[in-house]
Amino acid sequence: MQSSFDLQYIIELMPILLKYLGVTMEMALWGFLFALILSLSLALIRVFKITFIQHLAALFISFFRGTPLLVQLFILYYGLPQFMPIFIGMDAFTAAIIGLSLHFSAYMAESIRAAILGIDKSQMEACLSIGMTRLQAMKRIILPQAARVATPSLMNYFIDMIKSTSLAFTLGVAEIMAKAQMEASSSFKFFESFLAVALVYWVIVLFFTRIQHLLEHRLNKAY
Amino acid sequence: MIKVTNLSKSFDDLKVLKEISFDVNKGEIVVIIGPSGTGKSTLLRCLNYLETPTSGSVEIGGICVDAKKNNNRQINQLRKQSSFVFQNYSLFANKTAIENVAESLVTVWKTSRNEAHETAKIILIKVGLEDKLDFYPSQLSGGQQQRVGIARAMAAKGEVILFDEPTSALDPEWVEEVLTVMKQLAEEKQTMVVVTHEMQFAREVADRIIFMEEGYIVEQGTPEQIFENPQQKRTQAFVKRALKQ
Numbered sequence: 001m002q003s004s005f006d007l008q009y010i011i012e013l014m015p016i017l018l019k020y021l022g023v024t025m026e027m028a029l030w031g032f033l034f035a036l037i038l039s040l041s042l043a044l045i046r047v048f049k050i051t052f053i054q055h056l057a058a059l060f061i062s063f064f065r066g067t068p069l070l071v072q073l074f075i076l077y078y079g080l081p082q083f084m085p086i087f088i089g090m091d092a093f094t095a096a097i098i099g100l101s102l103h104f105s106a107y108m109a110e111s112i113r114a115a116i117l118g119i120d121k122s123q124m125e126a127c128l129s130i131g132m133t134r135l136q137a138m139k140r141i142i143l144p145q146a147a148r149v150a151t152p153s154l155m156n157y158f159i160d161m162i163k164s165t166s167l168a169f170t171l172g173v174a175e176i177m178a179k180a181q182m183e184a185s186s187s188f189k190f191f192e193s194f195l196a197v198a199l200v201y202w203v204i205v206l207f208f209t210r211i212q213h214l215l216e217h218r219l220n221k222a223y
Numbered sequence: 224m225i226k227v228t229n230l231s232k233s234f235d236d237l238k239v240l241k242e243i244s245f246d247v248n249k250g251e252i253v254v255i256i257g258p259s260g261t262g263k264s265t266l267l268r269c270l271n272y273l274e275t276p277t278s279g280s281v282e283i284g285g286i287c288v289d290a291k292k293n294n295n296r297q298i299n300q301l302r303k304q305s306s307f308v309f310q311n312y313s314l315f316a317n318k319t320a321i322e323n324v325a326e327s328l329v330t331v332w333k334t335s336r337n338e339a340h341e342t343a344k345i346i347l348i349k350v351g352l353e354d355k356l357d358f359y360p361s362q363l364s365g366g367q368q369q370r371v372g373i374a375r376a377m378a379a380k381g382e383v384i385l386f387d388e389p390t391s392a393l394d395p396e397w398v399e400e401v402l403t404v405m406k407q408l409a410e411e412k413q414t415m416v417v418v419t420h421e422m423q424f425a426r427e428v429a430d431r432i433i434f435m436e437e438g439y440i441v442e443q444g445t446p447e448q449i450f451e452n453p454q455q456k457r458t459q460a461f462v463k464r465a466l467k468q
Contacts, residue, residue, distance in 0.1 A: 122313040125273050129307035130327035130379040133299060140330055144317045222317050222359040 009189050010196045016179065017200055023175040025204075027093065027165040031100035032158050038101060039108035044138070046109070047116050057109075064106035070167055073099040077171045096168035104161050108154060115150035116142060148219040155212040159205050166201075176200055224249045224382060224414055225270070230279035230290075232265055239265045241438040242279070247383070250412040254425040256449075257435035258461060263418040264310075266435070267387050270416070271307050272298045284382040303331065306376035310388040312368040314360040320347060320371045321356040327379040346374045350404050366397025373404055377413075384408070386417040422465050426450055434458045 045057045064072065077095040081087040119142050127137030169178035176197055184193035225247035232240040239262040247253050255263045268274035270281055276290040284304035288297050306327075315323050324343035328334040334342070347356060350370040360368055369389055376384045386405070390398045402424050408415065409428045419425060425432055425446065432449040434442045434457075442449065442458045450466065453459045 120313075122309065122311060123315065126307075126309065126313040126315065126375075128273060128302060129271055129305075129309075130375065131299065131303035131306075131331040131381075132327070133295075136330050140326065141315050141317065148317075222319075223361050 003189075006189055006192050009187065009192045010199075013180075013183060013193060013196045014200075016183065017176050017196060020174060020176045020179045021200065021204075023093070023173065024162070024165050024177075027096050027100065027168060027173070027175065028158070028162040030097045031104065031161055031165070034097065034101035035105040035108055035157075035161070036154075038105035039112055042105060042109035043112035043116060046113050048134070061106045061109055064103050065110075069099065069103045069164055070170065072103055073167060073171060092168065092171035092173045096165065096171055096173055100161055100164060100168075103164075104157050108157050111150050111153040111157070112146065115146035118149055119145050148216075148223075151216055151219060152212070155208070155215070159208055162204060162208070163201055224251070224284065225416070226282040226287075227270070228280045228282075230266070230269060230281065231277045232262070232269055232274060233277045239438055240269065240276070243438075243440055244279075245433065245440060245443070247414065247416060249382075249414055252409050252415045252417070252428055252430045253433060254429040254431075255416065255418045255433045255435055256420070256422070256425055256461075256465070257441075261436050262438045263435050264387050267307075267385050267416065267418050270385055271302055271305055273307070303379075304381055305383045305385055306379035306381040308369070308372050308376050308384060308386045308389045310392050312360070312365070312372045312392075314368055314371055314375070316360055319357045319359055320352060320363070320374075323360070323371055324374045324378045327375070332380060343374070343378060346377050347371070349377075349407075350374045351400070364397060365393045366400045369393060369397070369401045370404055373401070373408075377408070383414040383416060386415060386419070388418055388420065390419065390421060420465075422450075434461065436461070 042057045042061060045054050073096065076087075076099045077090070077092060081090070116138075123141055123145065124134070124137055127141050128134070132140070165175060166177035168175055169181060172178075180193045180197035184190045187193065227246070228244050230240055230243045231238065243266060255266065257263055265274055269276045270283070272281070272288065278290045280287055280289045281301065282288075283301060286297070286301045286304055288301045315326060318326065321340055321343045324346055325336070325339035328339035328342060329336055344353075344356060347353060350373060352367060352370055352374070355363060355367060355371075358367075360371070363371065373384075373389070389405070390401050393401065398421070402421065405415070405417070405424070406428055417425075417429075427446075429446050431443060432446055433440055434449060434453075434455075436457055442453060442455045448454075449458065450462055453462055
């Protein structure tokens with residue numbers, strides 16, 4: 001049976017989907033915050049070549065870049081509780097945030113590391129020459145400059161992360177993708193349902209792209 | 224003030240500095256001259272441990288660091304005794320002129336931000352940049368950037384300022400304003416070690432000139448001695464060529 005495109009259905013579905021947008025954005029924002037902290041640590045460990053743990057950092061990055069996010073989420077949520085009791089009580093929402101932050105931190109660490117290495121080494125020398133320590137130099141001079149370089153690619157990962165939260169529905173998190181899926185199965189309007197959810201993601205991404213431009217403009221003040 | 228003893232530096236098999244020893248007294252202005260690639264800049268960078276010497280020791284303001292036996296804390300202490308003016312200015316790109324100058328006071332000496340900015344302002348006025356306090360390096364000319372560079376070095380509370388070819392990267396029109404600031408410092412008896420190709424400046428300002436070639440100190444003495452009555456053949460040849468320009 002062929003049905004005609006139902007615009008009215010999409011319009012009616014929107015407010016229902018938007019109720020679940022909070023869950024999606026919460027996952028993305030928490031995930032990104034943790035990913036940022038973790039990736040900065042990983043990048044610094046590798047830049048300063050801290051003995052032994054730099055190899056662990058490299059292994060971590062290799063694994064989380066080398067395997068699919070969906071597989072990582074399944075290992076985390078369905079696999080680990082089998083051996084580690086502390087994971088048994090973990091809800092799907094938490095598991096999704098952990099999985100997203102681990103996965104994206106691996107990519108982001110490499111972006112941040114590249115941005116740090118891209119800052120001219122004379123900046124570090126100038127810091128040392130006035131008696132600053134390497135750590136002070138990193139905090140006050142190198143990282144603020146690297147932040148400017150890394151912002152476009154980090155924002156790219158954030159946008160990617162927003163969209164990747166849709167995978168959380170495979171763990172049973174009730175976010176917008178899960179809701180769209182549910183609505184589609186009951187109404188049989190698959191095209192309209194998934195188009196509606198696609199539009200929601202698109203608008204969100206447009207919004208953050210705008211934020212990115214404002215942020216870049218601010219960071220370019222000195223240049 | 225400065226005591227350099229048997230300082231050597233090799234890059235792989237290339238020996239750049241060969242057992243260099245010399246002293247600098249408080250208030251003395253020492254200018255190092257010599258052909259390109261003879262290790263002048265490397266020597267200066269070793270004084271600040273921006274380059275790690277292979278052997279020998281550097282002592283500034285009572286802090287002595289041996290190339291073979293040292294730790295990060297000692298090196299950091301040594302660096303606090305001197306400050307550095309770079310050929311390419313190397314101003315902090317994310318900081319304004321006044322923030323560049325105040326940085327060492329705030330971060331290293333833990334001065335309050337307001338006090339540090341007061342001091343920085345006074346120094347910037349001294350180098351003639353009172354109207355550029357809130358400009359970023361990218362908004363300044365080469366000559367202005369280098370004057371901020373000197374101001375930053377002055378603020379750092381070091382006993383001695385090391386100048387690594389401070390005018391070599393400048394357009395000719397900016398050289399004079401930078402040399403003027405350096406002369407001003409010289410008049411105030413600021414201890415300085417200057418690597419430069421500006422022979423006129425060396426002659427006018429230096430208390431002592433060190434002539435280096437191929438990693439050795441060939442000859443040192445007063446400007447009159449080096450420029451008018453050099454003892455070594457190699458010094459004679461260099462001076463003759465340099466003064467012809």
